[in-house]
Amino acid sequence: MEKILAVYNSRFSNLHEIKISPLSRAYTFSDSVYEVIPFYNFELIAFDKHISRLRNSCNALNLVLDFKKTTKEILQLISESNLKNGYVYYQVSRGVDAIRSHIFNDNLSIETFGYVVEHVFKSQKLKVMLCEDLRWKRCDIKSTSLLGNVMSMNNAKKKACDEVIMHKENILTEGGASNLFFTDDKTVFTPSISTNILPGITRELLINEIKDAGIQVIEDEFNINDLKNAESIWLTSSTKGVAQVSDVFDLEVSLIEDHPLYLRCNKIFNEKFLGGC
Ligand code: PMP
Secondary structure (H helix, E strand, C coil): CCCCEEEECCEEEEHHHCCCCCCEHHHHHCCEEEEEEEEECCEECCHHHHHHHHHHHHHHCCCCCCHHHHHHHHHHHHHHHCCCCEEEEEEEECCECCCCCCCCCCCCCCEEEEEEEECCCCCCEEEEEEEECCCCCCCCCCECCCHHHHHHHHHHHHCCCCEEEEEECCEEEEECCCEEEEECCCEEEEECCCCCCCCCHHHHHHHHHHHHCCCEEEEECCEHHHHHCCCEEEEEECCCEEEEEEEEECCCCCCCCCCHHHHHHHHHHHHHHCCCC
């Protein structure tokens, strides 16, 4: 089995050697939050923003994490891995119960788990499927409770799609594991931040960079009809970067492949964060 450097409750080892209790609340209740933190050319991308989002997720669930220790562990994973490009997955759970119980015991010890893997950051073209957003009302918390996303993305896979675009009763929310952008010929549109979407770090970085370059970005509420009129659609995430959508299954939309506005924004993002790759 491939060796993957990991850390569980501050102990470093091979990922496949870690044993956890089935009474971990991450296992029984998804009572846990996580981050995916990318690094490129040995440099972390927007590390402070990822830590700050992890802090928000922990605060929302009253998880008291030692952020100094977590930061140290993430940096150690990367340095010991010797990987040039990749990401760290880091998960924080409330801890291990004595017996499964919805109401947790106040003196549980926080359980942490992370690993580092190689990742190739490359431009992708995604086929996506439109679907109803099945999720709860706190999608702004980066919780490991992702069954709505998992069900939708696996249904999409059956239609040979790579991702989904979700909507709540016609109002567009986000991708299954990404944020949504679309454009007309000169303006970039994206659903505003709300408790219905994850405040993506890539989303924020991209918006800041392209606004600085003079491109108009409108953050608002959008619906499926708005998407039908799009000239280009993109999905953003820490591992996908800015990925253009080539086709939307079950939606009539005339997308322009390699749309000039997409190419411009993608270039701005890649030059700033991914060495222009
Ligand atoms: N929305 C969801 C549901 C996600 O899972 C992700 C990826 N973690 C994103 C958006 C994109 O967030 P980020 O750019 O911080 O990776």
